[in-house]
Amino acid sequence: MRASTGDREQDQDPPASPPRPAGRRGPRPAGAATIGRVAEAAGVSRATVSRVMNGSPTVHPELAARVRAAAAALDYEPSVAARSLALGRTGTISLVVPDLANPLFQGVLRGLSQAAAKAGRQLLVAESNEDPEEETILALEARRNSDGLVLASPRAPGERLRALSDRLAPFVLVYREVAGLGAPSLSIDNAAGVGDLVAHLTGLGHRRLAYLAGPAGSAAGAERLAALRAAPGIELTELACGSMFDDGHAAARAVVDCGASAVVGFNDMVASGVLTGLHELGVRVPGEVSVTGFDDIPFARYTTPPLTTVSIPKNELGEQAWARLWALMNGEPAGYNVRFQPRLLVRDSTGPALA
Amino acid sequence: MRASTGDREQDQDPPASPPRPAGRRGPRPAGAATIGRVAEAAGVSRATVSRVMNGSPTVHPELAARVRAAAAALDYEPSVAARSLALGRTGTISLVVPDLANPLFQGVLRGLSQAAAKAGRQLLVAESNEDPEEETILALEARRNSDGLVLASPRAPGERLRALSDRLAPFVLVYREVAGLGAPSLSIDNAAGVGDLVAHLTGLGHRRLAYLAGPAGSAAGAERLAALRAAPGIELTELACGSMFDDGHAAARAVVDCGASAVVGFNDMVASGVLTGLHELGVRVPGEVSVTGFDDIPFARYTTPPLTTVSIPKNELGEQAWARLWALMNGEPAGYNVRFQPRLLVRDSTGPALA
């Protein structure tokens, strides 16, 4: 990367829009239409308007038509707040994640967003910036503004989650399982994923593996490491590493030095980081060393060479979370926890070990 | 990409959580604490509790303490719905985008999310799946559940936006500018970006450029193409192309055939697609042909070679959108539109043209 140019921004166009009075009282833009006005205009009671607006079939067609006409004429839009108060629900659910830039959470965001939309529910989103304490606060807050919560909190102490459980309910936990929690959880079977990876690698003749360990706090990282340590028939070198591209990039040297024939990255970012690092060092992948990742982020298909990795159902986690939450919100039992089995995706970054 | 293994999912753990009654009335979990109960417990009026909860300084410290104690003892949490109804605002703003998987919108999502959080506001998110019609519906709906809206609607007809303007206000438009709209807009100066790119390329001696055109509907694409056509001193070949990696990948052949010494991608995805395609064809980048992208998505730093591209302030768009919206919500004038000037990022995918 060499240079860069360019200004920041630049104004233009004349201003507009008259300043409207700041602190009004009452929700509506001014003398906006209420159910009462519509009732009056249509010459019926508010109850009838309410029924029409909610599609009750027990209203005489003619009246219904009159009401609809009046509503349209007045540009009537029901007040969500009033509705929530009367109904006791908001029509909204919320999602709290550590980091919106992380593809893992983007996946559940998308899945959840679409599932919720399909059911006509709105979605509130909050991000904790990886702060577990903040996470629980946000969760509480988000929960109060909605009818249910999907929580991704990889690092908050289980104890705290259990303590908050009642106030968060109904909610479902994703990417994690906490013992004794009264909420369903959807998680990933990291051990199985690692198992598949190791089987693939040993099948190709690899014996000496290097592991690019992720950040210390990560529960997923711990599971993956444990599984690796427990894997039979391999000789493991653990290399400290973060979770980002640059961490993997920086580890390339150490990888070649340790003499491993295959390197297992904590996730796809560090894996593509080593990929680049190895390329720079003139080490051929998969010719001289094989590289694997974890997660199958969108980017993983497009590295050179395309990354062999373990795919986890990110979107599906979101969809399933919706299904669970929906059940919970309807008073159905939480049901069994589920642990998704990852899927090995063999691409071109792995090959036979040198004889 | 060769094989794949693995199951889908797998149950475990016994169930739990007693089914609670489905259709109750009233918001709270059951006989939850209301302001009234707290008042009673503290031996004061509801008005006083309200004052305390809202930090009014005009309450006797002792009373305040009693109230707080009672509230804590009862696990009191104010009803957001009731509050919204009485106050006339929800404490929430909303964001509507075509596609949550798009890095452009993820950027404004993050920027907006953080800015709103800093101000103690919640964020509602909705995604239209690229359907302009749906977009406006969602926008209306989202707006009703919040105090303000940030809308990214690259394809909805300007006419429709103008028509809806009143009902959407206060709102701000991002990545786009619509004439005669009563709302501020934050957009990108695509022509300037293209200008920088062309200057860079011609500076390196390139004369024959190929342009990988984006999808037809895109306003940004149109601006970029127009700027390219207007650029002096170059010979331009326009190649049909989409906006995805695979589109760029597929275009590699055509690029070499047309004899251009530099190829300008509609965005970073197609640019990295050609990068890969050219690599496969044995064409050296930037040795034989130079490649540029647009947007500076996170991935762009990590392609081989790293992509020369035009960076646009995605997060900042979100932050600024918040600032504008906040002003609007306080009855301040909409102010001038702003058009962000992109910044050329020269990395390693561009080099001198062959003599």
Add this chain to the structure above:
DNA sequence: CTGAAAGCGCTAACAG
């Protein structure tokens, strides 16, 4: 500095 009372806009029994 505190309490009483009147809503915010909508829904849901319950009569008719």
Add this chain to the structure above:
DNA sequence: CTGTTAGCGCTTTCAG
């Protein structure tokens, strides 16, 4: 099938 009547839980004048 329609209207009347109570609220949902909180805020906010307005008196005291």
